[in-house]
Amino acid sequence: xxxxxxxxxxxxxxxxxxxxxxxxxxxxxxxxxxxxxxxxxxxxxxxxxxxxxxxxxxxxxxxxxxxxxxxxxxxxxxxxxxxxxxxxxxxxxxxxxxxxxxxxxxxxxxxxxxxxxxxxxxxxxxxxxxxxxxxxxxxxxxxxxxxxxxxxxxxxxxxxxxxxxxxxxxxxxxxxxxxxxxxxxxxxxxxxxxxxxxxxxxxxxxxxxxxxxxxxxxxxxxxxxxxxxxxxxxxxxxxxxxxxxxxxxxxxxxxxxxxxxxxxxxxxxxxxxxxxxxxxxxxxxxxxxxxxxxxxxxxxxxxxxxxxxxxxxxxxxxxxxxxx
Amino acid sequence: xxxxxxxxxxxxxxxxxxxxxxxxxxxxxxxxxxxxxxxxxxxxxxxxxxxxxxxxxxxxxxxxxxxxxxxxxxxxxxxxxxxxxxxxxxxxxxxxxxxxxxxxxxxxxxxxxxxxxxxxxxxxxxxxxxxxxxxxxxxxxxxxxxxxxxxxxxxxxxxxxxxxxxxxxxxxxxxxxxxxxxxxxxxxxxxxxxxxxxxxxxxxxxxxxxxxxxxxxxxxxxxxxxxxxxxxxxxxxxxxxxxxxxxxxxxxxxxxxxxxxxxxxxxxxxxxxxxxxxxxxxxxxxxxxxxxxxxxxxxxxxxxxxxxxxxxxxxxxxxxxxxxxxxxxxxxxxxxxxxxxxxxxx
Numbered sequence: 043x044x045x046x047x048x049x050x051x052x053x054x055x056x057x058x059x060x061x062x063x064x065x066x067x068x069x070x071x072x073x074x075x076x077x078x079x080x081x082x083x084x085x086x087x088x089x090x091x092x093x094x095x096x097x098x099x100x101x102x103x104x105x106x107x108x109x110x111x112x113x114x115x116x117x118x119x120x121x122x123x124x125x126x127x128x129x130x131x132x133x134x135x136x137x138x139x140x141x142x143x144x145x146x147x148x149x150x151x152x153x154x155x156x157x158x159x160x161x162x163x164x165x166x167x168x169x170x171x172x173x174x175x176x177x178x179x180x181x182x183x184x185x186x187x188x189x190x191x192x193x194x195x196x197x198x199x200x201x202x203x204x205x206x207x208x209x210x211x212x213x214x215x216x217x218x219x220x221x222x223x224x225x226x227x228x229x230x231x232x233x234x235x236x237x238x239x240x241x242x243x244x245x246x247x248x249x250x251x252x253x254x255x256x257x258x259x260x261x262x263x264x265x266x267x268x269x270x271x272x273x274x275x276x277x278x279x280x281x282x283x284x285x286x287x288x289x290x291x292x293x294x295x296x297x298x299x300x301x302x303x304x305x306x307x308x309x310x311x312x313x314x315x316x317x318x319x320x321x322x323x324x325x326x327x328x329x330x331x332x333x334x335x336x337x338x339x340x341x342x343x344x345x346x347x348x349x350x351x352x353x354x355x356x357x358x359x360x361x362x363x364x365x366x
Numbered sequence: 367x368x369x370x371x372x373x374x375x376x377x378x379x380x381x382x383x384x385x386x387x388x389x390x391x392x393x394x395x396x397x398x399x400x401x402x403x404x405x406x407x408x409x410x411x412x413x414x415x416x417x418x419x420x421x422x423x424x425x426x427x428x429x430x431x432x433x434x435x436x437x438x439x440x441x442x443x444x445x446x447x448x449x450x451x452x453x454x455x456x457x458x459x460x461x462x463x464x465x466x467x468x469x470x471x472x473x474x475x476x477x478x479x480x481x482x483x484x485x486x487x488x489x490x491x492x493x494x495x496x497x498x499x500x501x502x503x504x505x506x507x508x509x510x511x512x513x514x515x516x517x518x519x520x521x522x523x524x525x526x527x528x529x530x531x532x533x534x535x536x537x538x539x540x541x542x543x544x545x546x547x548x549x550x551x552x553x554x555x556x557x558x559x560x561x562x563x564x565x566x567x568x569x570x571x572x573x574x575x576x577x578x579x580x581x582x583x584x585x586x587x588x589x590x591x592x593x594x595x596x597x598x599x600x601x602x603x604x605x606x607x608x609x610x611x612x613x614x615x616x617x618x619x620x621x622x623x624x625x626x627x628x629x630x631x632x633x634x635x636x637x638x639x640x641x642x643x644x645x646x647x648x649x650x651x652x653x654x655x656x657x658x659x660x661x662x663x664x665x666x667x668x669x670x671x672x673x674x675x676x677x678x679x680x681x682x683x684x685x686x687x688x689x690x691x692x693x694x695x696x697x698x699x700x701x702x703x704x705x706x707x708x709x710x711x712x
Contacts, residue, residue: 057534
């Protein structure tokens with residue numbers, strides 16, 4: 043198992059390097075640092091101010107190799123960028139000057155507060171619904187359920203957000219419509235609506251996918267065997283099929299776990315929750331390239347971490363995988 | 367300008383028709399067509415999609431009438447006057463609590479904050495959505511198909527390189543990559559032959575970003591299927607007959623994976639339309655002055671908070687977006703059923 047883990051970890055190294063390269067190409071080669079400075083300082087900035095901005099951040103160095111006398115050849119944008127990413131030195135925010143890492147630490151908690159309950163609730167609901175649909179397969183209920191899923195999938199997430207807020211918060215005034223306070227029960231009140239919206243928005247797609255996975259299992263031989271030995275319909279479905287279907291589900295579910303930290307951009311932004319999604323969106327508004335760069339990098343690392351977790355779960359559930 | 371635009375549009379439409387026509391007579395497609403004809407949901411959703419396409423096309427074709435250039439949609443609604451501000455659907459006064467003013471005309475879907483007819487705006491936003499979807503598909507479908515087939519056919523280092531590129535791209539969360547690419551492209555100036563520089567138009571920025579993020583899925587799909595096709599006897603037979611690699615790929619493998627491209631195109635298109643609306647909604651989408659369902663939904667944040675609520679702008683945009691995405695999803699499912707009845711007929 044440990045060997046397997048090590049092998050998977052080594053596979054991830056070139057991909058991490060690729061992502062670092064991608065951020066470099068995107069943020070330093072496609073646009074010049076000078077453009078970045080101009081965007082940040084506004085069109086009226088003096089050339090001197092631009093030079094200062096570049097110098098303070100070390101962006102006035104050559105792109106790949108430093109050929110000026112007295113400097114080491116690797117004192118360039120490329121090598122500095124790579125080194126800082128490896129050391130997780132994400133620098134200062136371009137708009138507020140705050141450390142990027144502090145910003146991310148602050149934003150992670152509110153994001154997790156929304157996505158974790160939403161994830162658990164959503165997973166539970168979609169598992170139950172999809173198993174039920176698989177139970178009544180080929181009936182009118184099943185057809186109706188699948189149609190409902192497609193309809194739910196086709197509603198844009200903004201519509202869930204806006205209708206949810208308008209109906210539950212404004213018209214019925216059950217829950218507050220907007221905002222976030224990090225203190226006990228009040229927080230829960232603020233969080234309920236975003237969580238609900240998050241669950242609704244993902245339900246259709248998940249149920250359809252899970253149902254397809256379970257239906258795949260229903261036609262396996264072991265199901266016939268279980269039925270032949272007299273296991274009840276429900277037992278076959280909820281014990282045999284669920285267990286085996288979980289193997290396929292784990293890949294999907296575990297890989298999505300790290301994204302919980304990133305939160306949902308649209309939902310956080312709309313409900314005024316100061317999480318990582320809002321942070322990223324604010325970065326686009328204030329042309330904060332440092333934050334954007336960091337979130338692309340961290341997002342990818344999280345995803346790779348999720349893949350690694352998936353591999354591990356997969357290998358522990360299905361030992362054959364390890365020897366491939 | 368308008369002549370060029372018209373020619374481009376018809377060239378694009380003709381390309382799509384020819385591309386479909388090329389595969390029309392292959393046996394797999396004929397069987398699929400026969401199955402599709404019995405699928406009522408599929409046909410209805412195809413009709414709805416075609417209707418949206420026609421509306422988008424009508425807004426793209428420029429005419430010159432009454433001394434100025436206007437699109438066919440503008441021409442059809444040339445008698446619809448502009449009001450001073452909001453008015454409810456089919457009302458005869460403006461929407462104001464204190465002093466409602468009489469309107470100049472009737473508006474089926476009401477008017478928005480600038481007094482523009484919501485129906486016209488909704489119809490015109492169709493074009494924006496279709497341009498994004500179409501342009502992005504032009505970018506990502508060739509990319510995904512070519513790389514996918516190359517990886518699956520040549521294997522070895524070609525496969526390694528392509529897999530490396532797409533697994534790197536795939537591990538950046540999609541929406542973050544989209545936002546980052548658009549944010550960077552905003553700053554890029556392209557030098558022209560006469561020394562000037564131009565910015566990349568916003569819609570092209572969006573299409574580029576969406577194209578870069580969406581070819582990965584298609585590439586993975588095509589690669590997997592090509593790997594399976596290469597093992598089939600027909601490829602071996604073609605090889606034994608001394609066919610060149612190029613001939614095997616274009617004459618034998620491509621027609622056999624093309625239905626996957628079509629299904630991916632239809633389902634992907636619904637995703638692209640949705641992405642356009644989401645990007646416009648979070649403020650990095652369609653530029654100011656371009657009608658877009660996303661911007662219309664965005665403005666509803668304020669409008670629904672008013673008392674009484676201004677609901678018609680939101681409803682029209684959300685409804686139009688919903689029906690397009692829904693029918694694309696249903697059409698994609700029907701096509702999948704038609705091409706591969708075994709996989710989904712359980």
